[in-house]
Amino acid sequence: RIPLILDCDAGVDDGVALLMAFAAREEIELLAVTTVGGNVGLALTSRNARLVRQLAAREDVPVYAGRDQAILAPGVTGARDFHGETGLGRLEVFEPAAPLADGHAANAIVKMVMARPEKTVTVAVIGPMTNLALAMLLEPRLAGRLKQVVAMGGARREGGNITASAEFNIWADPHAAQVVVASGCPLVLMGLDATFQVRTTAERLQAIRAIGTPKALAAAELLGFTRGVYERLTGDGDSPLHDPTTIAWLLRPDLFETRFCRLEIETRSELTRGHTAVEFRLGDGPAPHVQWTTRVDADGFHALLRELLARP
Numbered sequence: 001r002i003p004l005i006l007d008c009d010a011g012v013d014d015g016v017a018l019l020m021a022f023a024a025r026e027e028i029e030l031l032a033v034t035t036v037g038g039n040v041g042l043a044l045t046s047r048n049a050r051l052v053r054q055l056a057a058r059e060d061v062p063v064y065a066g067r068d069q070a071i072l073a074p075g076v077t078g079a080r081d082f083h084g085e086t087g088l089g090r091l092e093v094f095e096p097a098a099p100l101a102d103g104h105a106a107n108a109i110v111k112m113v114m115a116r117p118e119k120t121v122t123v124a125v126i127g128p129m130t131n132l133a134l135a136m137l138l139e140p141r142l143a144g145r146l147k148q149v150v151a152m153g154g155a156r157r158e159g160g161n162i163t164a165s166a167e168f169n170i171w172a173d174p175h176a177a178q179v180v181v182a183s184g185c186p187l188v189l190m191g192l193d194a195t196f197q198v199r200t201t202a203e204r205l206q207a208i209r210a211i212g213t214p215k216a217l218a219a220a221e222l223l224g225f226t227r228g229v230y231e232r233l234t235g236d237g238d239s240p241l242h243d244p245t246t247i248a249w250l251l252r253p254d255l256f257e258t259r260f261c262r263l264e265i266e267t268r269s270e271l272t273r274g275h276t277a278v279e280f281r282l283g284d285g286p287a288p289h290v291q292w293t294t295r296v297d298a299d300g301f302h303a304l305l306r307e308l309l310a311r312p
């Protein structure tokens with residue numbers, strides 16, 4: 001099984017990624033879920049992560065809350081347009097029974113990774129990279145101990161989704177992203193170029209709903225909400241699906257094509273803050289450690305999603 005820490009800002013698509021990771025008991029040893037402020041504030045992302053945990057009956061997995069704000073960049077006001085006031089669209093929310101685990105997410109990440117054999121633990125980051133960056137700053141040996149980081153973030157050909165040139169997760173904490181990139185840790189990025197290939201068509205949504213399990217119905221509710229948002233914003237309801245691609249990559253890397261690149265994060269400019277400068281011309285120098293996802297088999301992804309949501 002893949003030892004995994006899943007760091008999220010539990011909004012709508014994070015919710016689907018959580019459902020996938022919780023369902024993949026046989027393939028993924030989920031060490032913890034950690035939460036960060038992003039789509040909505042930390043109190044809500046932490047509540048939402050625990051709520052989805054309860055829906056999935058996975059109270060065996062601890063949830064640690066991390067940082068509410070970016071390390072430096074001010075102005076993150078959330079993404080309520082895309083995720084609704086609660087962060088979970090129109091999913092019925094309730095106060096989960098099981099509490100948060102004690103301690104800060106960054107400390108928990110350090111502790112869990114350092115306690116395990118070298119290069120065994122993967123961290124999936126599906127929100128701003130704040131918690132992982134803090135953990136790397138706290139423990140400089142952390143990057144060398146991780147197997148890999150897989151993150152949803154960045155944009156190259158697609159342009160941005162929060163500004164013209166930046167994707168939300170990287171824009172929300174560009175300094176954190178730069179810390180993670182500069183750490184040298186193997187990093188696989190699911191940018192908008194990849195996630196815009198995985199569309200929630202009406203047929204795919206209907207197929208998920210038809211599975212009928214509580215997990216599938218919850219996922220359908222979340223995905224249906226995002227379809228509505230895109231329909232209103234762009235006139236096209238076939239919305240992209242972002243965060244769940246990270247979990248699919250862990251389970252089925254054969255569904256993806258990636259290319260090694262050199263990557264820099266824009267941290268200084270107001271206009272282009274959080275832009276991901278992706279360079280495929282590798283030149284001389286150290287071996288590249290960042291992989292940029294260029295293609296996703298969307299039908300394969302959706303078959304995997306349905307299979308996971310159908311599990312008892």
Ligand code: BDR
Pocket residue numbers: 011012013014039079082126127152161167168169242243
């Ligand atoms: C990313 O931003 C968030 O709103 C989503 O949850 C996803 O992680 C997409 O840009």
Ligand code: CA
Pocket residue numbers: 008009010011013014039126127243
């Ligand atoms: Ca997210």
